[in-house]
Amino acid sequence: MRIILSALVLGGCASVSTQLPDITAPQLSDEQARQEVLAFEDLGQQQHRLMQVALPVLKANTELCPKTREDIGVVMHNLKTYPKDLRPAAMRELGAKEEPSVRLVVTGSPAEMAGLKAGDQFLTAKDKITTPTAKVIQDSLKAGEDIQIRRGGKKMDFSIKSETICGYTVRLSQTSTINAYADGRNITMTTGMMNFVKNDDELALIVGHELGHNTMGHIRKVVSNIILSLGGTRYTRPFESESDYVGLYYMVRAGYNPDGVEEFWRRLAVTNPKHVARAKTHPTYPNRYLSIAAAREEIKAKQAAGKPLIPNFKTKDKKS
Ligand SMILES: [Zn+2]
Structure with missing residues (x-):
């Protein structure tokens, strides 16, 4: 009874006078995926441009900055970086995971020169996934030790020469x-x-x-x-x-x-x-x-x- 009633109400509200084009469910989900990809591509380009412009500013002014840190020129992400509704697409299109991984490597950065790639994950000495801002990574960068990376299930060693930038x-x-x-x-x-x-x-x-x-x-x-x-x-x-x-x-x-x-x-x-x-x-x-x-x-x-x-x-x- 209730179902019929709400159907009637909905039918009443939704009635328009013109004959609208039919859109099928597959068409809709295709277009949704396309728009998600476009939005991600744009976000990636903007992020890359921002880092490309900002890093030289942070690098050139260390003597005027009260706080400095070691940097290698990567942007990290995980699923939580994205709004809830976009997470399935972020996983599918960008390879975002629960744990942090490299989203993009800035052109000309220490990370690029060392051969890091999107999707790489940083490991602590105890094989835990970490971020390059975490203390363990910072310490090994400063000490010039190799950084352990997990790439597609394999563990690899990278020698990365970090740069000091404003913190x-x-x-x-x-x-x-x-x-x-x-x-x-x-x-x-x-x-x-x-x-x-x-x-x-x-x-x-x-x-x-x-x-x-x-x-x-x-x-x-x-x-x-x-x-x-x-x-x-x-x-x-x-x-x-x-x-x-x-x-x-x-x-x-x-x-x-x-x-x-x-x-x-x-x-x-x-x-x-x-x-x-x-x-x-x-x-x-x-x-x-x-x-x-x-x-x-x-x-x-x-x-x-x-x-x-x-x-x-x-x-x-x-x-x-
Ligand atoms: Zn201001």
């Missing part, structure tokens, strides 16, 4: 919003930002900016300011300007071209006009445009004079 992890978030974040440990870039930046120089500028929040201890300072002043957002504005300033040094030190990168802020103004005249917690776009252009001239003058590219620090520790 933060770069992550990609699959979100269409144009944004990037730093939390003191990570640098996160949205796919919206990846699609918005015009070239790798602009992407390096954003990576440098977020790195600046981490190296300058802004997160710690914001947290303590909030505790001290019960609403420390007024400190956010100078922190943003400071990250823009040091971030530009970071990108130039990594070999990226700063010419015209301030155009990023004009393009963002077109997308987001309400922030042109007024911004609550951040400096306005015109302010950021002009400040970045000014910092670039400062850097160019240092380059011309053969001076080291180190941001200018206040001589006395004046509290703002």
Whole structure:
């Protein structure tokens, strides 16, 4: 009785006036698989590009970073990396497993030169699967010992020469919003930002900016300011300007071209006009445009004079 009733109700709701095309179940599942593959391919390309741009920035600035770590240039994943609904496809298309494995090897990285491949799994001395950030791996990398890898059921030894980079992890978030974040440990870039930046120089500028929040201890300072002043957002504005300033040094030190990168802020103004005249917690776009252009001239003058590219620090520790 209940079944008939709900069928009637559904039938009533679902009735449309036009004759819609018939889609079969196999057609639907084929198309679903295709779209999943497209989404994974795009994610892989974006991830690769982000690492390719960010690693040189992290590498070129170790002397200005309070925290460093050993890196080999791989992106790891496991099933939990993906939203629940995508996990079967991640297993099928990308070979994602319960335990961490290599998702991609960055071109020109120590891992690539050593011959690592997607799907490889790192082993501890006790044959447990681990991540290359885990202490055991870090220790053996530093000591120059061979790293044990499991590849398709076989155990193999690889000699990998790691690189010292600033000690933060770069992550990609699959979100269409144009944004990037730093939390003191990570640098996160949205796919919206990846699609918005015009070239790798602009992407390096954003990576440098977020790195600046981490190296300058802004997160710690914001947290303590909030505790001290019960609403420390007024400190956010100078922190943003400071990250823009040091971030530009970071990108130039990594070999990226700063010419015209301030155009990023004009393009963002077109997308987001309400922030042109007024911004609550951040400096306005015109302010950021002009400040970045000014910092670039400062850097160019240092380059011309053969001076080291180190941001200018206040001589006395004046509290703002
Ligand atoms: Zn910021």
